[in-house]
Amino acid sequence: MVRLAARVTATSKKSYGMYEQALALDAAGVDLVHLEFGRPIHDTPAHIKAATVAALEGGHVHYSDMMGERAFRDAIAIKLRAFNHIEAAPNEILVTNGLTQGSYAAFMALIDPGDEVILLDPYYPQHVGKIEMAGGKIVTVPLDADNDFAIRADWVEAAVTPRTRMIVMVNPANPTGRVYTREELAALADVAIRHDLVVVSDEVYEYITFGEADHVSIASLPGMKERTVSLFAFTKAYAMDGWRLGYAVADASLMPGLVKISTSAVTHVNAFIQYGGLAAVTGPEAPVSEMVADDKAKRDLVVRRMNQMPGVRCPSPQGTIYAFPDITGTDIGSQALAERLLNEAHVVVEAGSFYGAKGEGHLRVCFGSETIERIDLALDRMQSFFNGL
Numbered sequence: 001m002v003r004l005a006a007r008v009t010a011t012s013k014k015s016y017g018m019y020e021q022a023l024a025l026d027a028a029g030v031d032l033v034h035l036e037f038g039r040p041i042h043d044t045p046a047h048i049k050a051a052t053v054a055a056l057e058g059g060h061v062h063y064s065d066m067m068g069e070r071a072f073r074d075a076i077a078i079k080l081r082a083f084n085h086i087e088a089a090p091n092e093i094l095v096t097n098g099l100t101q102g103s104y105a106a107f108m109a110l111i112d113p114g115d116e117v118i119l120l121d122p123y124y125p126q127h128v129g130k131i132e133m134a135g136g137k138i139v140t141v142p143l144d145a146d147n148d149f150a151i152r153a154d155w156v157e158a159a160v161t162p163r164t165r166m167i168v169m170v171n172p173a174n175p176t177g178r179v180y181t182r183e184e185l186a187a188l189a190d191v192a193i194r195h196d197l198v199v200v201s202d203e204v205y206e207y208i209t210f211g212e213a214d215h216v217s218i219a220s221l222p223g224m225k226e227r228t229v230s231l232f233a234f235t236k237a238y239a240m241d242g243w244r245l246g247y248a249v250a251d252a253s254l255m256p257g258l259v260k261i262s263t264s265a266v267t268h269v270n271a272f273i274q275y276g277g278l279a280a281v282t283g284p285e286a287p288v289s290e291m292v293a294d295d296k297a298k299r300d301l302v303v304r305r306m307n308q309m310p311g312v313r314c315p316s317p318q319g320t321i322y323a324f325p326d327i328t329g330t331d332i333g334s335q336a337l338a339e340r341l342l343n344e345a346h347v348v349v350e351a352g353s354f355y356g357a358k359g360e361g362h363l364r365v366c367f368g369s370e371t372i373e374r375i376d377l378a379l380d381r382m383q384s385f386f387n388g389l
Contacts, residue, residue: 033378055275068095109257115165153187177317207237213318321368
């Protein structure tokens with residue numbers, strides 16, 4: 001019998017959590033409100049679609065530069081300098097099939113079998129399988145839940161061993177909704193520099209911040225550009241999740257490894273959609289601002305109403321499209337509670353435990369994946385459910 005390779009069989013099973021459990025009820029015609037899947041409800045802005053169609057009709061249908069269309073990378077370099085305060089040349093930018101492919105290239109290029117990789121817990125679970133496939137060993141370090149899931153650099157440093165190679169972070173953070181401060185990042189950067197570690201920074205929610213929260217890219221801090229792979233995508237802010245378009249930014253010394261992995265896997269990203277990305281980077285900011293304003297209104301609704309539910313405490317997320325309410329007051333585990341909400345209230349949310357041990361006692365509620373009317377309906381159902389506990 002033909003066998004699968006150990007890199008597949010020995011790594012964690014990829015799961016989409018409660019989304020998979022909801023499929024049977026969806027198929028049966030049950031009216032579910034989906035607040036589990038991190039997809040934007042908005043349509044891609046019209047000027048981005050128009051630029052893509054124009055590129056397609058204009059003949060951009062052949063092989064592209066392996067790293068991405070040069071005009072696109074030039075525009076990204078300008079954006080990085082202005083918004084992220086990262087000085088990156090076009091040859092330090094790799095256009096990728098979404099952030100997922102960018103992270104895969106980073107892990108495969110930078111991790112050797114047996115290397116230890118630190119994840120901040122709660123973490124984004126889709127990183128785990130790719131790290132394991134590269135041969136890495138996951139080491140989790142808890143965020144400080146008593147301080148709004150802040151990064152504790154001293155806890156990170158305590159986990160460093162001679163085998164530690166990398167720290168992986170998501171900022172703004174999925175699932176907690178936290179936007180890390182410059183001070184937290186500077187302390188983490190100090191650990192990385194002193195122990196000669198690489199940082200992979202997933203910044204897919206860079207534009208989705210609320211109030212006074214200010215997104216800081218760790219690669220912009222002194223001494224960090226040469227040891228950071230910064231990952232970006234058009235998925236969330238531009239509502240382009242189905243386009244699969246992103247980019248990785250790394251020092252020129254690291255980029256050849258990322259390019260080698262990326263070109264071996266996909267050659268290069270679809271040529272004409274890169275012109276949609278170019279239009280996104282260089283076009284009007286109003287569509288993004290309007291979508292973020294809509295997300296903020298939905299965030300405020302979710303936070304206000306969930307804090308009225310018995311046994312629930314819901315801090316206001318500083319960024320992303322997720323609330324991370326504490327449900328320890330219900331005395332029900334997060335997975336069991338998510339399953340009951342699915343089957344009894346017909347609302348799909350994710351169990352906090354899906355995001356690591358320190359996510360237990362929480363639910364992740366996505367307020368970006370439905371209209372405000374559907375979210376209000378979900379909250380009505382959840383209110384009735386929690387009142388009945």
